[in-house]
Amino acid sequence: MELDISKHSLPVFEALASNVRINIIHLLAEQPRNMKELADALGLSSAIISMHVKKLEKAGIIRTDRIPGKGGVQKLCVLYVDKMEITFPTKQQVKQEYHQTEISIGHYTDLQIRPTCGLATPEKIIGEFDDPRYFFDGERVNAKILWFYQGYIEYKVPNYLLSSQHPKELEISMELSSEAPFTNSNWPSDIDFYLNDVHLGQWTSPGDYGDSRGKYTPSWWPSVVNQYGLLKKIRITGHGTYLDGKLFSNVTLNDVAIREKQWTFRIAVEEDSVHVGGVTLFGSGFGNYNQDLVFQLFYEKEN
Incomplete structure (x- = not known):
């Protein structure tokens, strides 16, 4: 992912400005996980995890795929980037x-x-x-x-x-x-x-x-x-x-x-x-x- 110092890159910088979201990235680097698995691993509610996941998804850092699960369709979170490069003016x-x-x-x-x-x-x-x-x-x-x-x-x-x-x-x-x-x-x-x-x-x-x-x-x-x-x-x-x-x-x-x-x-x-x-x-x-x-x-x- 290529970034620069402009307003277009702000969603990415904002997404990284959170310990919870950094922890989510580390967990997804190990393997894709659903929302419940992320919530259990971090000891947070599904609602809070959902809020953090949306920020990471908006920034293009992760993506969510809908897949069949035991209780119906579930969201699987996948890390989408492995490298970021920031170009300074x-x-x-x-x-x-x-x-x-x-x-x-x-x-x-x-x-x-x-x-x-x-x-x-x-x-x-x-x-x-x-x-x-x-x-x-x-x-x-x-x-x-x-x-x-x-x-x-x-x-x-x-x-x-x-x-x-x-x-x-x-x-x-x-x-x-x-x-x-x-x-x-x-x-x-x-x-x-x-x-x-x-x-x-x-x-x-x-x-x-x-x-x-x-x-x-x-x-x-x-x-x-x-x-x-x-x-x-x-x-x-x-x-x-x-x-x-x-x-x-x-x-x-x-x-x-x-x-x-x-x-x-x-x-x-x-x-x-x-x-x-x-x-x-x-x-x-x-x-x-x-x-x-x-x-x-x-x-x-x-x-």
Whole structure:
């Protein structure tokens, strides 16, 4: 979950400002529970628990599912997020302008993959699972989720930088996970990123997540396969490349030929990696973040 310092994030901050609600989050991190189980565990009445649950649900921290129970339909509470990132305003961010390009998951320009694999639009599966031929099907341009076990997928990205604009940093964000048979939250995969054939770094995805449905995943999507990923942000600057704010490599903007009229971005699972566990890419209409591949090139204008 991404937050900023604005009124839009207030419901989340308010939901976390309570010992009871913090305790509820810890209980749900262990396993989903119904209202009675939460009330018994915390020694509170069902009415009070219901009030706290509504605040957490409004903030998008948990969700409640109605399921059959012994006494009829009951509410099952499920923890909905596993990570929060708060972006604070900075002087640099306020001053900088940027070009933004969003590339749909299905708009790849090259690939070389091995099963397991597949892709889908928000409405249906394209072709059949584990047959790479369907990655060349005409409908693939509408794909909003894809996955493969080993290989690479590549995207061409237009660069709208003008000669009078000086690049300061490029941020690339995407939602992704490993690719396990069905799902497995403990399924590490070494995923490599390249820009214009320059290796930016390698990130080890912890797993392929299916413990709860993705926030934007369509209702028809099978519950036994990939549901959501983790939002990762790669930031290339004049001093190095960072992943989620931590140094990823020493690659700089100059190293990747940032002024080229178009860039080539590759996501790969190399055959000789220590952990070959595939990759799943989530686009808008799937997962928890409702976005495709997003490229933001920050720049300064000439005086």
